[in-house]
Amino acid sequence: MAQILPVPNPTKSYWLSEPHRLAKFRSTPDLPATCDVVIIGSGMAGITTAYHLLHSNNHPPNVVILEARDLCSGATARNGGHCKVKVPTFAGFKPGSGSSTVDDMASYVHGIMDSLKQIVEEENLDCEFELRRTFDIQLDRDESKRLKRVYDESSKAGNVWTKTADYIDERFAGQITSIKGAKAAFTGPACSFWPYKFVSQLLARLLAQHSQSLNFQTTTPATSVTSSEDGSSLIHTSRGTIKAQKVVFATNAYTAGLIPQFHDIITPVRGMASHIVPKEPIHPHLSNTYNIDFGPEKGTDYLNPRPDGSIVVGGGAWLFSSDRPSWFNNFDDATPFRPQVEQHWEGYMQRNFRGWEESGAEVDKVWVGIMGRTPDGWPHVGRVPGVKNQWMLAGFNGGGMALILTAAKAVAKMVKEDTGFEDVAGGLGVPDFFGTSEERLQAGNGVE
Ligand SMILES: Cc1cc2nc3c(=O)[nH]c(=O)nc-3n(C[C@H](O)[C@H](O)[C@H](O)COP(=O)(O)OP(=O)(O)OC[C@H]3O[C@@H](n4cnc5c(N)ncnc54)[C@H](O)[C@@H]3O)c2cc1C
CATH class of the missing domain: 3.50.50.60 (FAD/NAD(P)-binding domain)
Incomplete structure (x- = not known):
């Protein structure tokens, strides 16, 4: 072997x-x-x-x-330098072989954010640690409705994970998140740092x-x-x-x-991320982190605005998912994805964010990383x-x-x-x- x-x-x-x-x-x-x-x-x-x-x-x-x-x-x-669990993950929670609940999972993750912050402060680590809120944005109306139903049921059932989350409907999702075409968004706790x-x-x-x-x-x-x-x-x-x-x-x-x-x-799978830099920092600064779900035909990207005004954006998996050998059971992080795949990041901020159309934002780096995927x-x-x-x-x-x-x-x-x-x-x-x-x-x- x-x-x-x-x-x-x-x-x-x-x-x-x-x-x-x-x-x-x-x-x-x-x-x-x-x-x-x-x-x-x-x-x-x-x-x-x-x-x-x-x-x-x-x-x-x-x-x-x-x-x-x-x-x-x-x-x-x-990676994306981003520490959170998405609302869609809580909403689709399956405990696998165990009996711990979705709220156990939420407490576990919140405990990790606390502990990361504690270590950063105790050990004086200069790693751009930020406690933040994050947006989970849906561009597909049916998916946003489905998630809202699950969220409402979980909230009624008293599930603790819903208590730190919040829902923004279509009237305000675009304005609050600045994402073009946002049909709805959830917010939740997150932290980010330079891992x-x-x-x-x-x-x-x-x-x-x-x-x-x-x-x-x-x-x-x-x-x-x-x-x-x-x-x-x-x-x-x-x-x-x-x-x-x-x-x-x-x-x-x-x-x-x-x-x-x-x-x-544990199967090695390839993923892709990028760093995008505007000509000048855009104001107001993007304070939250993001996951944008582009709909069932595509998938979800993750975005981590950096304190200097640049942003790390990763994902684009739907652009290579049908080419299975290019990512599945593949541990080569030295070979980039095809140029047509990497093109996803060109003009990304201008296409997706209100207020960035004239930003002159350009791709600084695109890289590959290897995740360990479990069934x-x-x-x-x-x-x-x-x-x-x-x-x-x-x-x-x-x-x-x-x-x-x-x-x-x-x-x-x-x-x-x-x-x-x-x-x-x-x-x-x-x-x-x-x-x-x-x-x-x-x-x-x-x-x-
Ligand atoms: C593109 C991408 C984006 C991601 N985005 C996020 C994100 O935003 N948020 C998030 O939470 N997670 C994200 N992840 C996942 C996250 O990065 C991983 O879950 C996490 O880094 C795993 O940490 P680790 O220490 O287990 O593995 P690694 O960081 O991979 O460390 C394993 C180390 O073991 C070494 N090693 C392996 N085999 C051997 C050997 N035989 N002998 C000696 N050394 C060996 C490797 O060189 C490596 O340094 C992302 C991953 C990728 C690839």
Whole structure:
């Protein structure tokens, strides 16, 4: 079976335009031969797991973080920088294999926004963090009516997720959101930040505080992980083998490359995003973030206005969805989509936003990123099914910024206490359908 590994020379995203001094860092010229915990992956999942393992710990374990390419060069550095759950997602909520409710999910996500803000403030991370409102806009009238019906039923039933949401009807949707052709909109809570800066600065803090116990190694792909007879794991890399008591897989889209039972369970899929810059900043500034649903024939784009007046916009998936090999089961983030697909971003702001017609807005960058898609839409968190001393958090689909932080805290607790998902998830409010298990692997096989 072909290896699933991050490819060389990935496209450059806007978020990677200011590389951190640790981008190519190696704590030591050689890999340590042994350690307590190896974390594979240095995206949001890997670094926040390390943070929770090391933070406020008087006896921190020896941790090695392995990264196949540069620091945080995967999906976390290629996304929309946007942390929210869409109203249509709440409205279509399916708990998968669990019994947690839609309100458990809403509380979980709101808790993550609080915790992100807390870490940004405590660790003094300069990552353009903003607590915001967000618009979910429908351009299709039937879809907006359908969502309004579900929203009204959920609101009547007292569902907590509706309490932080709000509906804007067709009379005012265009005026309030500035989106041309808006038939209706919901508003909700969101936050945004520069994910690469959050992760790289948090790692820098950890390395400064835990220089004896944390070892970070870039450009070191793990090629396989095997178990040894004494219960520890052998992590084989391009630069030698590390023997570790415990392993955490924070490898998202690439997880099946190291844990074969995740083939067809976590599938790499390509997505596209862009950065658009007006000639001069437009006033009034766009304070909210956006998801624009262009209707059933098309799909939804996500938009994150930046504090300097530019904007990150991603999506356009309907332009390539019929060309399945170009995105599905494809982990090549070095090859751009076809020029006809990338054209989606030309004149995007002028076409869609009132007040931007004369903005002279131009595309600065277009890039590709790889998501880890799961059949039921939920991540896999917990002990690797059937394997001792190995844990994982992966398969965050298109929404990891709103899902990862507390899952990482849960995994760190499992690693520290040598326990499983069911032992810690409830106490931290992690929805039970995030738990990975043999049953979930069986149920998911072949479904797509
Ligand atoms: C185009 C795009 C737009 C998105 N927009 C949003 C958004 O607006 N909001 C949102 O919430 N989510 C969004 N997402 C999803 C979000 O980016 C992911 O869910 C999240 O970043 C996953 O974080 P992670 O740390 O699990 O994975 P990654 O950030 O991908 O980190 C995994 C790391 O593991 C490394 N790795 C993999 N295999 C190995 C190996 N064998 N050895 C060593 N290292 C390895 C990789 O190089 C990578 O650095 C988007 C994703 C994409 C691609």
